[in-house]
Amino acid sequence: MKIGVLIKQVPGGDSPLRVSSDHSWIDETSVNFETNESDSYALEEGLQLREKKGEGEVVVISMGPDGRTQKIIKEALSKGANRCIHIVEDNARETDPLQTAIIFAKALKNERFDLILSGLQSLDLGMGQTGVILGELLGMSIATLVMATELTNESIRVKRELESGWFQWVTLPLPACLSIQSGLNQPRYPSLKGIMGAKKKEIKPLSKSELFDGNEHQSITRVYSIQKAKQTEMISGDVNQQISRLVDVMKTEIKVL
Amino acid sequence: MDILIVLENKSGSIHRMSLEALAAGQKLASELNLSLSILAMGKNGGDLANDVSNFKADEILLLENPILDNYSSDGYSFAFTSILGQEKPKYLFMGHTYMVRDFLPRVSAKLQIPFISDVIQFNVDNDAPVFTKQVFNAKLAADIVSNSHGTTLVSFQSAAYQSDQVESGSAEIRTISIDMDASVIKTQSEEPFKEEAGGIDLTNAEIIVSIGRGIGKEENLSIVNTLVDALGAELGSSRPIVDSGWLEPSRQIGSSGQNVAPKMYLALGISGAIQHVVGMKGSKNIVAVNKDPEAPIFEIADYGIVGDILEIIPKLSEAIQAAKN
Ligand SMILES: Cc1cc2nc3c(=O)[nH]c(=O)nc-3n(C[C@H](O)[C@H](O)[C@H](O)COP(=O)(O)OP(=O)(O)OC[C@H]3O[C@@H](n4cnc5c(N)ncnc54)[C@H](O)[C@@H]3O)c2cc1C
Numbered sequence: 001m002k003i004g005v006l007i008k009q010v011p012g013g014d015s016p017l018r019v020s021s022d023h024s025w026i027d028e029t030s031v032n033f034e035t036n037e038s039d040s041y042a043l044e045e046g047l048q049l050r051e052k053k054g055e056g057e058v059v060v061i062s063m064g065p066d067g068r069t070q071k072i073i074k075e076a077l078s079k080g081a082n083r084c085i086h087i088v089e090d091n092a093r094e095t096d097p098l099q100t101a102i103i104f105a106k107a108l109k110n111e112r113f114d115l116i117l118s119g120l121q122s123l124d125l126g127m128g129q130t131g132v133i134l135g136e137l138l139g140m141s142i143a144t145l146v147m148a149t150e151l152t153n154e155s156i157r158v159k160r161e162l163e164s165g166w167f168q169w170v171t172l173p174l175p176a177c178l179s180i181q182s183g184l185n186q187p188r189y190p191s192l193k194g195i196m197g198a199k200k201k202e203i204k205p206l207s208k209s210e211l212f213d214g215n216e217h218q219s220i221t222r223v224y225s226i227q228k229a230k231q232t233e234m235i236s237g238d239v240n241q242q243i244s245r246l247v248d249v250m251k252t253e254i255k256v257l
Numbered sequence: 258m259d260i261l262i263v264l265e266n267k268s269g270s271i272h273r274m275s276l277e278a279l280a281a282g283q284k285l286a287s288e289l290n291l292s293l294s295i296l297a298m299g300k301n302g303g304d305l306a307n308d309v310s311n312f313k314a315d316e317i318l319l320l321e322n323p324i325l326d327n328y329s330s331d332g333y334s335f336a337f338t339s340i341l342g343q344e345k346p347k348y349l350f351m352g353h354t355y356m357v358r359d360f361l362p363r364v365s366a367k368l369q370i371p372f373i374s375d376v377i378q379f380n381v382d383n384d385a386p387v388f389t390k391q392v393f394n395a396k397l398a399a400d401i402v403s404n405s406h407g408t409t410l411v412s413f414q415s416a417a418y419q420s421d422q423v424e425s426g427s428a429e430i431r432t433i434s435i436d437m438d439a440s441v442i443k444t445q446s447e448e449p450f451k452e453e454a455g456g457i458d459l460t461n462a463e464i465i466v467s468i469g470r471g472i473g474k475e476e477n478l479s480i481v482n483t484l485v486d487a488l489g490a491e492l493g494s495s496r497p498i499v500d501s502g503w504l505e506p507s508r509q510i511g512s513s514g515q516n517v518a519p520k521m522y523l524a525l526g527i528s529g530a531i532q533h534v535v536g537m538k539g540s541k542n543i544v545a546v547n548k549d550p551e552a553p554i555f556e557i558a559d560y561g562i563v564g565d566i567l568e569i570i571p572k573l574s575e576a577i578q579a580a581k582n
Contacts, residue, residue, distance in 0.1 A: 013470065013528075017396050017551070026393065097372070098365055110433055120358075123394050127374050129362035138367035141443050144359045161513060162449055163355045169447040183500030217371035218409075221387065222400040226556070234561045239572060242562050245381075246544070247576045249560055255540045256464055256488070256521050257580055 001056030005046045006118040009033040009068045023222045033068040038119025040181040044187040046117050047080045077198035078190030089208045096216045101133035103211045116177040135177025144179040158209035259291035261346035266299030274352025276420035284348045288381045289392045300326040313426030318433050331442045334363035339435040341408050353412035371403050372410040397552040456507025463520045464490035470497045471526015480570045487577040495527050509538035525566045529554030
């Protein structure tokens with residue numbers, strides 16, 4: 001069983017987000033990058049499927065600039081992924097999901113994965129498309145928003161999240177490409193042994209520019225802060241002043257005390 | 258054809274977000290003087306077509322094909338690829354629903370055309386729409402343009418446009434068909450189901466104290482419980498708290514959890530992602546505490562405090578106790 005997992009580095013929750021001076025993206029200088037949340041769940045699912053099967057390999061695939069992508073790759077290898085393919089992006093970052101998926105499809109077509117897993121969307125752009133498009137380009141069967149998996153020999157049965165608390169089981173023939181929703185497992189932490197072992201694992205670099213066909217189907221023209229629409233009373237002062245005003249609001253304005 | 262709106266068929270009725278996409282489509286049509294068509298499909302598609310026949314549109318298309326009666330990603334991505342090939346619209350507008358997330362990227366792949374997803378608005382610039390979407394967990398916005406020579410696929414976030422803004426008019430129904438057989442569907446779908454009922458019903462709560470990832474650790478839940486008791490509130494949460502297994506799933510509020518509208522919603526360490534906000538924005542009073550002054554939750558809050566919840570929660574509990582005595 002050969003399982004590919006797509007992971008992406010995105011700004012961590014506590015990172016400062018400032019628009020770059022030319023408004024083309026964010027200023028990344030002081031940003032701390034980490035693995036996109038749903039991608040961590042996708043990796044964990046891949047590792048568990050390999051463990052249940054008792055054989056096979058989990059290959060992590062990531063595109064991005066050198067340092068910060070290496071960081072999340074090493075974490076994935078420490079958690080137990082067998083090897084990695086790093087599509088190195090030096091200058092402009094890819095923001096068109098179709099182009100990203102085309103690049104991945106070219107990089108992966110000879111791998112012949114039985115399963116490809118990805119997080120359902122990235123925290124930065126949030127298009128929620130790359131994994132699905134990749135599955136289509138590689139001619140795999142596809143399911144999104146997966147909350148549970150059951151693997152058999154030729155197929156995989158998955159529980160999909162639908163709207164308003166509904167779910168549905170769908171059975172897909174292999175090879176299959178799944179986008180994973182957060183919460184379907186509890187992602188592991190790297191063990192000390194894992195961290196030591198990761199150093200010996202293969203990281204295959206590919207150059208994005210050699211895979212890129214030059215077509216950008218959609219382009220970001222400007223990034224900026226959102227204007228506030230609603231009038232919010234921001235309660236200022238030190239903590240004690242804030243709390244006494246808030247209690248006053250609860251008493252006299254909201255009337256819940 | 259310029260703009261095509263496809264109605265999402267929710268077991269025989271129109272999905273609310275399809276009407277919001279229609280409102281967006283009508284706006285673009287009038288600003289750029291474009292034609293607008295509406296397509297109904299799926300089970301009882303004829304009823305859906307009739308339902309929109311009083312809306313302003315140039316024509317209504319009806320596609321009836323038993324293979325499309327039940328939704329499948331394989332069937333829909335195939336059908337949409339054919340329809341777009343036949344009708345060649347410049348824009349396809351739909352709601353950013355679970356269904357659209359599921360199959361529309363595949364149409365983007367098959368036709369090699371862009372899909373601009375989860376859009377919150379558009380503005381016309383140089384005779385072309387510029388689409389805006391929230392990025393970085395709704396903390397920033399990005400303007401996006403399409404470079405497509407064919408169709409551009411667009412999905413709109415819930416409530417980006419208002420369904421009550423749909424303009425009325427009238428349009429004729431034209432029946433269309435596509436060449437398709439059941440063998441395109443490679444997957445087997447079982448009946449949709451709801452998870453075992455039970456758990457806590459938050460929909461009638463007067464006061465909800467809701468916690469997000471800002472709470473940091475499971476151990477910190479105890480200080481929250483004290484506040485919940487002091488206020489006589491119910492405890493709710495964002496999805497990551499449930500994903501981590503710290504609270505039971507029924508406490509989750511948002512698009513994949515409960516939809517609530519209490520008199521007071523106290524959001525503690527919740528960033529305000531759209532999937533959370535759709536479940537609580539109807540609350541009468543929203544109070545948000547977050548250490549990040551830029552957190553999007555403040556966009557919808559009536560009252561906001563920038564601060565550390567781990568410091569504020571215990572002090573607030575005390576102050577509330579004192580105020581009650
Ligand atoms: C299809 C789909 C369905 C989803 N359904 C839901 C749903 O039903 N409900 C839901 O909630 N989410 C849902 N999500 C997830 C959603 O997109 C967000 O990821 C989630 O709501 C974020 O939760 P959060 O605000 O608790 O965490 P984060 O976004 O990580 O925010 C944590 C916040 O806490 C603040 N903070 C940190 N420490 C402190 C401190 N000490 N004091 C004060 N503030 C602090 C931070 O500034 C930050 O704003 C869904 C996503 C998808 C894609």
